[in-house]
Amino acid sequence: MATQDAADTPAPGTDGDAAREAAVETALAKLDLDAKARLLAGQDTWSLPALPQIGLRSLVMSDGPVGVRGVRWTAADPSVVLPSPTALAATWDPALARRAGRLLAQEARRKGVHALLAPTVNLHRSPLGGRHFECYSEDPYLTTRIGTGYVRGVQDGGVGTTLKHFVGNDAETERFTVNNTIPPRALRELYLAPFEAIVRDASPWGVMSAYNGVNGSTMTQHASLQLGVLRGEWGYDGVIVSDWMATRDTTRALNGGLDVAMPGPRTVYGQALATAVREGRAEECAVDAAVRNVLRLAARTGVLDAAPPAVAPADLPATVDGDALAREIAHRSFVLVRNERGTLPIDPAGVSSVAVIGAAARDARILGGGSAEVFPAHIVSPLDGLRAALPESVAVHHAVGADPSDEPAVAGQGFELRAVCRDVSGRQLGSEPLPSGLVQWLGDFPDGVSFEDLHTVEITGTFTARESGVHAFGTRGLGGLALTVGGRLLFEGIEEPADEGDPFEAFQGTAVPRGEVELTAGESVEVSLICTVAKLPEAPMSAVACALVHRDPVRDPEALMEEAVAAASVADTAVVVVATTERVESEGFDRTSLALPGRQDELVRRVAAVAPRTVVVVNSGSPVELPWRDEVDAVLLGWFPGQEAGAALADVLLGDEEPGGRLPTTWPVALTDAPVTQVEPDDGELVYEEGVFIGYRAWEKTGRTPAYPFGHGLGYTTWDYDSLDLSTTDATATVRLRNTGTRHGREVVQIYLAPGSGGPGLPERPARWLAGFATVEAAPGETVSADIPLPRRAFEIWDEKTDAWRLISGTYVVEAAHSIADRRLRARLHVER
Numbered sequence: 001m002a003t004q005d006a007a008d009t010p011a012p013g014t015d016g017d018a019a020r021e022a023a024v025e026t027a028l029a030k031l032d033l034d035a036k037a038r039l040l041a042g043q044d045t046w047s048l049p050a051l052p053q054i055g056l057r058s059l060v061m062s063d064g065p066v067g068v069r070g071v072r073w074t075a076a077d078p079s080v081v082l083p084s085p086t087a088l089a090a091t092w093d094p095a096l097a098r099r100a101g102r103l104l105a106q107e108a109r110r111k112g113v114h115a116l117l118a119p120t121v122n123l124h125r126s127p128l129g130g131r132h133f134e135c136y137s138e139d140p141y142l143t144t145r146i147g148t149g150y151v152r153g154v155q156d157g158g159v160g161t162t163l164k165h166f167v168g169n170d171a172e173t174e175r176f177t178v179n180n181t182i183p184p185r186a187l188r189e190l191y192l193a194p195f196e197a198i199v200r201d202a203s204p205w206g207v208m209s210a211y212n213g214v215n216g217s218t219m220t221q222h223a224s225l226q227l228g229v230l231r232g233e234w235g236y237d238g239v240i241v242s243d244w245m246a247t248r249d250t251t252r253a254l255n256g257g258l259d260v261a262m263p264g265p266r267t268v269y270g271q272a273l274a275t276a277v278r279e280g281r282a283e284e285c286a287v288d289a290a291v292r293n294v295l296r297l298a299a300r301t302g303v304l305d306a307a308p309p310a311v312a313p314a315d316l317p318a319t320v321d322g323d324a325l326a327r328e329i330a331h332r333s334f335v336l337v338r339n340e341r342g343t344l345p346i347d348p349a350g351v352s353s354v355a356v357i358g359a360a361a362r363d364a365r366i367l368g369g370g371s372a373e374v375f376p377a378h379i380v381s382p383l384d385g386l387r388a389a390l391p392e393s394v395a396v397h398h399a400v401g402a403d404p405s406d407e408p409a410v411a412g413q414g415f416e417l418r419a420v421c422r423d424v425s426g427r428q429l430g431s432e433p434l435p436s437g438l439v440q441w442l443g444d445f446p447d448g449v450s451f452e453d454l455h456t457v458e459i460t461g462t463f464t465a466r467e468s469g470v471h472a473f474g475t476r477g478l479g480g481l482a483l484t485v486g487g488r489l490l491f492e493g494i495e496e497p498a499d500e501g502d503p504f505e506a507f508q509g510t511a512v513p514r515g516e517v518e519l520t521a522g523e524s525v526e527v528s529l530i531c532t533v534a535k536l537p538e539a540p541m542s543a544v545a546c547a548l549v550h551r552d553p554v555r556d557p558e559a560l561m562e563e564a565v566a567a568a569s570v571a572d573t574a575v576v577v578v579a580t581t582e583r584v585e586s587e588g589f590d591r592t593s594l595a596l597p598g599r600q601d602e603l604v605r606r607v608a609a610v611a612p613r614t615v616v617v618v619n620s621g622s623p624v625e626l627p628w629r630d631e632v633d634a635v636l637l638g639w640f641p642g643q644e645a646g647a648a649l650a651d652v653l654l655g656d657e658e659p660g661g662r663l664p665t666t667w668p669v670a671l672t673d674a675p676v677t678q679v680e681p682d683d684g685e686l687v688y689e690e691g692v693f694i695g696y697r698a699w700e701k702t703g704r705t706p707a708y709p710f711g712h713g714l715g716y717t718t719w720d721y722d723s724l725d726l727s728t729t730d731a732t733a734t735v736r737l738r739n740t741g742t743r744h745g746r747e748v749v750q751i752y753l754a755p756g757s758g759g760p761g762l763p764e765r766p767a768r769w770l771a772g773f774a775t776v777e778a779a780p781g782e783t784v785s786a787d788i789p790l791p792r793r794a795f796e797i798w799d800e801k802t803d804a805w806r807l808i809s810g811t812y813v814v815e816a817a818h819s820i821a822d823r824r825l826r827a828r829l830h831v832e833r
Contacts, residue, residue: 016308020299023307027054027295033284036291037274042264045244045443045541046071048294055305059298061162061241061262062111064118065134065150066367066642067374068104070111071444075375075435080107080322080643081367084621085120085146087333087639089136090661090713092748093775094149100329101153101161103320108159114301115160115206121147121194122170124622124665125694126676130172130590133368133621133640137664138695138710140193141770141794144201147194151202158311160301163198164208165243166219166230167191171679171686172590176246178681179213182688185763187214188798188805189692192225196234197793205238205297205310209258211246217256220247226257239293244371245540251282259290263443263541323644330648335637335661336714337707343613343633345655345716346573353395355571356383357564357607358600359403360579360619363413364645368621370587375435376643382577382617385646389654397571400555401564401607402599405581408474408511408551411437415527417461417548421446424455434459437548439477439531443541451535451542456480459529459548465519469553473527474513477546480532483514486525490515497536511549557599565606574611575653576604577638579619590679594625594671604628617649623667629707637661655716662713662748662819666696669707675699696820697766711750711770711819717741721824722783724816728829731790735816735825739778746777749786752820753794754813762808763797768815790814795831807833 031039035051043049043058050058063069067079080103082088088097108116120131124138136143151161168180168191182191198204207230210219219225220242230236240259247253247261250268254276261269276282295304302309336344346354364381367373380388387396411417417434430448439457463485465471473490475481483491491514519525531546568574578600584591595601605628608614614632618624621640629635636659641648651657668674675698676690693701696710718741725734735749751772755765771794774786792807799806811830817823 020307024295030054034274041267041270042262045263057303059114061115062113063371064116068107069374073440073442076432078377079374081376082326083330083642084133084640085136089146089664090333094145097146097149098153101150102317105154105157105159117162119147119150125170127623128591128679139770143194144197147198148202151204160205162206162208163204165210166207168214169210173680175211180686184800185798186691199234199236207240209242211243220258221252221256223256239297250276254286259293266540326642327644327648330641331651331657332660334659336659338635340633351572353571355567355574356398357401358577359400361577365579367640368585369582380646382646382649385650389650397567399564399567402603404597408549411548411550414464420458421449422456423453441544457531462524463527464524468520470516470518472513472516472551474549476509476511479534482530484528485517568607568611573613574607575615577617585621608632658716666706666710667708700767709821715745717743717745719747724825724827726827726829733788736785738783744779749774750817751788752815756811
């Protein structure tokens with residue numbers, strides 16, 4: 001039978017809506033103008049102020065989407081880290097997304113967070129998008145279904161979601177100032193579509209307004225989209241919060257429908273808003289409308305005392321095992337795109353040695369860079385996972401082969417560190433342990449420490465070398481920096497902020513090597529980095545960011561390569577893990593290339609030339625070029641797989657679990673083949689000249705063949721599609737299929753619509769588009785069926801002449817498929833208005 005899609009079951013209703021609305025109105029009536037204006041501005045980086053006079057406690061927000069950071073952006077406050085959104089979408093399982101949401105709600109409650117700043121439902125317009133890994137898919141329908149499950153899951157746990165970034169934040173270059181010119185049809189059919197459907201089907205309690213502009217107006221001031229479409233057409237009743245530092249003008253933002261300007265305390269709302277009302281530049285009724293939305297969120301999340309929360313404590317979901325769920329999502333997300341000669345799964349009884357190759361095999365990259373970054377309590381690397389899963393009789397040898405990065409990384413393995421905070425006189429204000437060499441505090445500091453008194457932060461402790469040789473030490477961050485290792489001052493100076501570029505990237509800083517120290521393996525040395533805090537008067541928030549960075553001894557690249565080749569040549573199977581780095585995939589910048597960094601392509605080819613069998617695991621959040629893909633035995637796309645990366649990988653490689661993923665986005669052979677690559681604005685303008693043709697829609701229009709098409713993915717069994725039946729009464733496709741392999745398996749049945757001949761005046765449509773999907777499971781030889789509803793919207797276009805949705809009558813070809821390029825069954829369906 002088809003797997004039940006619990007995400008399509010609405011969250012349990014409550015009888016508290018009327019009581020909450022009454023409590024909101026009562027509270028609003030008690031507030032004066034200054035209190036109302038203050039409530040619409042952050043009191044700090046992550047929270048809104050408490051108003052005791054109405055029983056309102058402070059409402060706390062936190063970034064997601066793969067974990068809940070809380071108000072402390074520090075490794076001292078760890079979080080469960082799930083696989084990347086691209087990985088979650090690769091499961092094609094809304095019910096699994098809902099379970100992920102419930103875990104994140106559990107994490108949020110543990111950390112005192114009331115609203116999660118997630119999910120991101122922007123689209124993969126171009127593979128060069130820097131935050132590609134943080135979005136779900138190139139397809140709006142798949143994005144909708146996964147996003148709906150996620151939102152329902154988080155809100156099942158009584159925690160609000162914040163659907164973002166509304167709308168058109170599909171690239172990072174000049175994101176604060178770019179004006180995206182998006183044709184009306186593309187805006188409606190692609191970019192607004194996930195927001196509309198999730199608002200309709202999941203009722204998110206928050207929406208975040210994007211940095212960028214759309215068709216001439218910056219989004220925080222976009223009245224036609226925020227008030228006209230989001231609130232007017234769609235009936236949205238939640239809060240609209242700005243992206244951090246996105247709000248530019250007090251009255252224009254208020255009149256454009258923005259409720260909350262974040263962060264604080266320096267903001268264009270608050271006292272500036274109260275003054276605008278008193279001077280007649282803003283209407284108090286508009287302030288009241290915004291406050292009403294904020295109070296409704298407070299009521300739903302249980303921080304308005306007089307209102308019943310949307311989810312009572314007794315109705316919260318059962319406790320979720322975070323480690324187990326992170327592991328399940330990871331193995332369900334892995335996409336097997338090549339498997340020659342039955343290379344996978346590996347039979348542990350049939351091998352005596354395995355070579356595990358790659359820097360990312362030892363030090364896994366589990367998530368993308370930027371505001372989505374959180375810190376797990378532990379990470380299972382691919383090397384650790386395989387060593388734990390393979391029997392002792394199987395020898396496991398590791399070789400780096402080729403390091404994808406030539407930069408030092410934040411101090412980690414071998415370091416024992418703490419942060420010590422001092423005032424200008426040198427008096428200690430407070431301290432806390434640091435699991436890594438990173439200090440990253442935004443508005444919240446260790447006990448006893450205030451930003452006003454804070455003068456220096458010292459990252460101090462010891463380092464024990466795991467390799468003999470010359471170790472490089474360095475810094476990352478702004479302000480005064482003094483680095484000492486083993487009693488020797490390696491650097492003292494001031495790091496100034498860049499004059500231009502993305503503010504987030506500037507805040508994070510660049511890792512800079514400052515000096516070298518020769519150490520023997522096992523030798524310990526004292527380390528100290530004193531950071532004099534840079535306090536910029538124009539900064540919108542109180543923040544500290546600095547890091548001690550380190551690089552192991554640099555070995556001769558050719559010697560590393562030869563060591564890996566030698567290990568592969570004597571092993572029964574070589575598992576090569578290739579990866580991107582934080583300098584390749586991160587918030588704050590777009591990519592300029594899809595090539596793997598360093599000499600990793602060469603490494604794969606040289607290993608494949610000598611190894612009896614070569615399995616390549618691709619550790620990236622978004623597409624990369626794989627020029628050797630036909631030269632190896634198996635290719636497994638592993639995304640950014642979260643904290644249980646290695647355990648899940650071992651599950652799949654050794655056959656305990658099936659690789660369950662299907663591609664949520666098209667992987668090109670080369671960047672030059674990709675249909676949409678323009679992400680850099682021209683004189684501040686980025687024109688979406690491709691219209692509705694992005695992703696597989698564009699690939700089919702151009703006639704180019706990608707490396708791996710949308711929806712593709714292999715399992716460990718095979719499927720025959722037996723029949724496709726259509727119900728004309730409720731537009732449902734019923735697909736029967738049979739597991740023809742020797743293992744229990746899972747299949748994602750995909751339904752595509754292809755239009756018949758177009759009528760006069762009908763705009764160009766894609767060759768086909770995704771209209772539905774379902775997941776089925778079956779034992780060997782078992783036949784199952786999937787009933788897949790075809791929504792009315794799948795047969796509609798946005799009519800630019802009438803500014804309305806228009807059902808297109810005619811005959812459609814309905815295709816049941818394994819992927820968009822592997823369509824198994826066809827039937828015809830006639831649709832009338």
